[in-house]
Amino acid sequence: MHLQVSSVCKSFGYGPKTKPVLDAVSFDLHSGQFLALVGSSGSGKSTMMRLIAGLDRPSSGEIRLDGELIRGPGADRGMVFQKYSLYPWLTAAQNVAFGMRLQGRPKAEVRERTAYFLEVVGLVDSARLLPRELSGGMQQRVAIARALAAEPKVLLLDEPFGALDLQIRESMQDFLHRLWMQTGLTALLITHDLEEALLLAQQVHILAPRPGRIVRSVNADLDRSSLAHLRVSQPFLALREELASCLRSLDSTLTA
Amino acid sequence: MPPSEADPLKRLSFLRRFLAQPWVLGLVGVATAMLIWFLTTASGAVDNLFLPSPQAVWQAGQAQWQSGLLLKDAVASIQRVFIGFALSAGLALPVGIAMGTNPTICRLLEPLMGLIRYMPAPAFIPLLIIYFGLEELPKILLIFIGTFFFNTLMIMDAVKFVPSELVETALTLGGRGLPILTRVVAPFVAPQVLDTYRINMASAWNLVIVAELVAATEGLGKRISLAQRFLRTDDIFVGLIVIGLVGLVIDLGFRFLMRKACSWAN
Ligand SMILES: Nc1ncnc2c1ncn2[C@@H]1O[C@H](COP(=O)(O)OP(=O)(O)O)[C@@H](O)[C@H]1O
Ligand SMILES: [Mg+2]
Numbered sequence: 001m002h003l004q005v006s007s008v009c010k011s012f013g014y015g016p017k018t019k020p021v022l023d024a025v026s027f028d029l030h031s032g033q034f035l036a037l038v039g040s041s042g043s044g045k046s047t048m049m050r051l052i053a054g055l056d057r058p059s060s061g062e063i064r065l066d067g068e069l070i071r072g073p074g075a076d077r078g079m080v081f082q083k084y085s086l087y088p089w090l091t092a093a094q095n096v097a098f099g100m101r102l103q104g105r106p107k108a109e110v111r112e113r114t115a116y117f118l119e120v121v122g123l124v125d126s127a128r129l130l131p132r133e134l135s136g137g138m139q140q141r142v143a144i145a146r147a148l149a150a151e152p153k154v155l156l157l158d159e160p161f162g163a164l165d166l167q168i169r170e171s172m173q174d175f176l177h178r179l180w181m182q183t184g185l186t187a188l189l190i191t192h193d194l195e196e197a198l199l200l201a202q203q204v205h206i207l208a209p210r211p212g213r214i215v216r217s218v219n220a221d222l223d224r225s226s227l228a229h230l231r232v233s234q235p236f237l238a239l240r241e242e243l244a245s246c247l248r249s250l251d252s253t254l255t256a
Numbered sequence: 257m258p259p260s261e262a263d264p265l266k267r268l269s270f271l272r273r274f275l276a277q278p279w280v281l282g283l284v285g286v287a288t289a290m291l292i293w294f295l296t297t298a299s300g301a302v303d304n305l306f307l308p309s310p311q312a313v314w315q316a317g318q319a320q321w322q323s324g325l326l327l328k329d330a331v332a333s334i335q336r337v338f339i340g341f342a343l344s345a346g347l348a349l350p351v352g353i354a355m356g357t358n359p360t361i362c363r364l365l366e367p368l369m370g371l372i373r374y375m376p377a378p379a380f381i382p383l384l385i386i387y388f389g390l391e392e393l394p395k396i397l398l399i400f401i402g403t404f405f406f407n408t409l410m411i412m413d414a415v416k417f418v419p420s421e422l423v424e425t426a427l428t429l430g431g432r433g434l435p436i437l438t439r440v441v442a443p444f445v446a447p448q449v450l451d452t453y454r455i456n457m458a459s460a461w462n463l464v465i466v467a468e469l470v471a472a473t474e475g476l477g478k479r480i481s482l483a484q485r486f487l488r489t490d491d492i493f494v495g496l497i498v499i500g501l502v503g504l505v506i507d508l509g510f511r512f513l514m515r516k517a518c519s520w521a522n
Contacts, residue, residue, distance in 0.1 A: 054427075078429070084421050085425045089518070146425075
């Protein structure tokens, strides 16, 4: 799997009201990699994600998946939104099965894979509950299971934990990290939370706002055997501080 | 300890729980109105020709029932309502969904429908009679005209409020056009569509009676207009009460359907 984003620009509106949102964004993502895009809100992160998902078209530049130009949404790019994306009339299990049923997979296979992915996200006991009966964290785990069950080549996560309480967010980060180790999935995470990006991703791109562009890329080669240790380890804190000051300087050039 | 009924506090809380039942106060309201009606007529303060007593209305109702007229009229009215409303609801669903999902269709039809919606349906009666005579068709069409535009625009609104995340998630799971309509849009709007039907069904009932008042050989509205000619206020009351009861039953039916089919939305 190879996702290629090359010189992607995106602007909204026409004529004098044109608003550039992304400016010449390029990056690559390979099988098994965990990549994060970090930027303040309004820096065009969600826009970038929607372009990759095929829900929107770039104004210029191109996005290719395994050499194929992306022309629209497809099951090869699974997406997890920040919130409100579970089908409220379906149980947790039915939500997980939803994509597979859309794809017309055989019933037995759907049942088997649903059970498997509920197990993976630790929600076997909640299989029959409706979304409104699940906590925010559980809902996001169902959304992730639903995306994974459809067998995407890459998982697109748009601030998946942004709406959760701090404590739940940490446990969800641990969960996502374990999931990545277990399943070897390829993931693109979008977040405004620098710590989250550094904890989870091997590579982090910093996005400057107005228009969104990558101003810094770092390889975060950290020891991720225990996230609890990583959170307080010296190399992690140093890297976080360095990038945080980078993000701050981007903000100050804006306000100055 | 003595049995709990002896405890006045417990008894009070029992009473409060009883009153908290959703239907209890409603029944109290109806019973009060009946009582006032009974007392007013029993006191002789009002001429019975203008306000018949509950007993007289009950007797008139029994007479109508025994002669078979009541059932025949009710069936005639209900049939018109159901045919007219089924046409309206059935056509409003695809048109409303099309308008809600496709901005071009919406821009094309919304102003037109918004305009016709404000033309009072009873004002179409003269035209309908000129075009289609006095048979069933003009009455059914009146119900259709009076409810179709409301049904359509309300369904359109419901469809427009389907969260884009739900549709886009389906797209990224490999979903396309029609399956997204049937598996995402339809279940999401189902509760609002049923509620739309429930609300507009009330207009359908109003319209069938209006149509029958103008021209009909049978029907609850026809019976009322005949009763007026002979100053039979008791028959008029029978008609009014039966119309109200049938409407209420239909309303409750829709609520029941909604609770059963869309329990997730409550
Ligand atoms: N469909 C759209 N039409 C017009 N402007 C948009 C649209 N989508 C996003 N924008 C603008 O693009 C900018 C970036 O938005 P977004 O990608 O959501 O940022 P982020 O996800 O980083 O917070 C915002 O200023 C937003 O107003
Ligand atoms: Mg965003």
